[in-house]
Amino acid sequence: xxxxxxxxxxxxxxxxxxxxxxxxxxxxxxxxxxxxxxxxxxxxxxxxxxxxxxxxxxxxxxxxxxxxxxxxxxxxxxxxxxxxxxxxxxxxxxxxxxxxxxxxxxxxxxxxxxxxxxxxxxxxxxxxxxxxxxxxxxxxxxxxxxxxxxxxxxxxxxxxxxxxxxxxxxxxxxxxxxxxxxxxxxxxxxxxxxxxxxxxxxxxxxxxxxxxxxxxxxxxxxxxxxxxxxxxxxxxxxxxxxxxxxxxxxxxxxxxxxxxxxxxxxxxxxxxxxxxxxxxxxxxxxxxxxxxxxx
Ligand SMILES: Nc1nc2c(ncn2[C@@H]2O[C@H](COP(=O)(O)OP(=O)(O)OP(=O)(O)O)[C@@H](O)[C@H]2O)c(=O)[nH]1
Ligand SMILES: [Mg+2]
Ligand SMILES: [Zn+2]
Numbered sequence: 001x002x003x004x005x006x007x008x009x010x011x012x013x014x015x016x017x018x019x020x021x022x023x024x025x026x027x028x029x030x031x032x033x034x035x036x037x038x039x040x041x042x043x044x045x046x047x048x049x050x051x052x053x054x055x056x057x058x059x060x061x062x063x064x065x066x067x068x069x070x071x072x073x074x075x076x077x078x079x080x081x082x083x084x085x086x087x088x089x090x091x092x093x094x095x096x097x098x099x100x101x102x103x104x105x106x107x108x109x110x111x112x113x114x115x116x117x118x119x120x121x122x123x124x125x126x127x128x129x130x131x132x133x134x135x136x137x138x139x140x141x142x143x144x145x146x147x148x149x150x151x152x153x154x155x156x157x158x159x160x161x162x163x164x165x166x167x168x169x170x171x172x173x174x175x176x177x178x179x180x181x182x183x184x185x186x187x188x189x190x191x192x193x194x195x196x197x198x199x200x201x202x203x204x205x206x207x208x209x210x211x212x213x214x215x216x217x218x219x220x221x222x223x224x225x226x227x228x229x230x231x232x233x234x235x236x237x238x239x240x241x242x243x244x245x246x247x248x249x250x251x252x253x254x255x256x257x258x259x260x261x262x263x264x265x266x267x268x269x270x271x272x273x274x275x276x277x278x279x280x281x282x283x284x285x286x287x288x289x290x291x292x293x294x295x
Contacts, residue, residue, distance in 0.1 A: 002046055003044065006040050007204060008040055014058060016044060024054060025058050039073060040074070040204065045059050078107060078109070081109055082164070082170060083169055084118070085113060085114070085118055087118060092130075096279075097225055098164055099134070100282070104236065110155060111137070113127055114143075130275060131239075133271065134238045135238050152174065156208060157211055165220065169219070171217070204216075231253075237279060243261040243270070246261040254279070
């Protein structure tokens with residue numbers, strides 16, 4: 001039984017990349033009964049039903065390390081969250097929500113600050129200052145000068161990476177440029193998958209020559225964090241960690257309580273105030289949602 005990785009699912013067929021080539025597979029009914037739908041990124045075993053035409057059926061889905069829901073991709077190692085210095089104006093609330101969502105799934109976030117050629121207002125400097133304490137890698141990029149492309153290339157090698165972020169920040173532009181140079185163009189792949197029918201609603205993993213896969217996603221206009229208890233929100237702020245646990249009250253929300261060390265760190269400039277203000281905002285959203293649930 002060959003094993004491989006699902007790179008795309010469309011119309012009930014799953015395209016499985018194996019060392020013996022790309023197979024068009026159906027999923028056995030058993031998965032539907034289990035309520036388990038195969039996803040791009042799933043590591044699977046297949047039974048070949050037709051070697052000549054490279055057809056088979058998926059017999060086994062491997063245990064998932066992570067599941068991203070928008071887009072639906074399994075076993076994502078990292079997400080490159082792209083933000084532009086301007087046009088569109090950076091949506092830091094969306095950025096912070098995407099960072100939290102990535103951490104919740106154990107996916108490594110990388111921040112890419114794009115359109116550096118438009119950076120007249122030192123936005124890149126402001127972003128690196130605000131996010132330096134998070135420890136996340138921040139890569140400046142520009143499609144005009146190819147700034148950052150080499151570093152992105154290196155970061156993607158051998159990993160399954162999803163590009164995410166607001167609409168218009170330049171995700172597809174970056175991926176197209178990276179593909180020019182390094183993404184395998186297998187005739188086999190483009191024959192099997194009719195590109196004309198490609199829709200961005202279905203995530204597709206694209207194989208990199210140097211090893212690894214990337215997926216583009218359509219831009220987000222809004223994004224809701226799901227299933228995050230508001231009391232756990234603080235865990236997803238690496239830049240808060242040094243100050244947690246020293247507040248006067250145990251279970252401090254860091255919103256209103258006196259003697260809050262997180263707020264003190266904000267006042268003293270150890271935590272970025274924008275990051276903190278958005279924390280308060282997200283905390284409020286999650287708490288209201290929680291209260292609605294039990295009404
Ligand atoms: N000035 C400048 N423009 C850029 C840069 N990168 C991309 N753009 C432009 O930004 C616009 C949007 O780029 P896309 O790559 O389509 O953005 P996207 O993030 O894929 O957008 P969605 O698919 O809607 O989510 C295009 O007109 C690009 O030419 C850059 O580094 N500098
Ligand atoms: Mg795009
Ligand atoms: Zn506190």
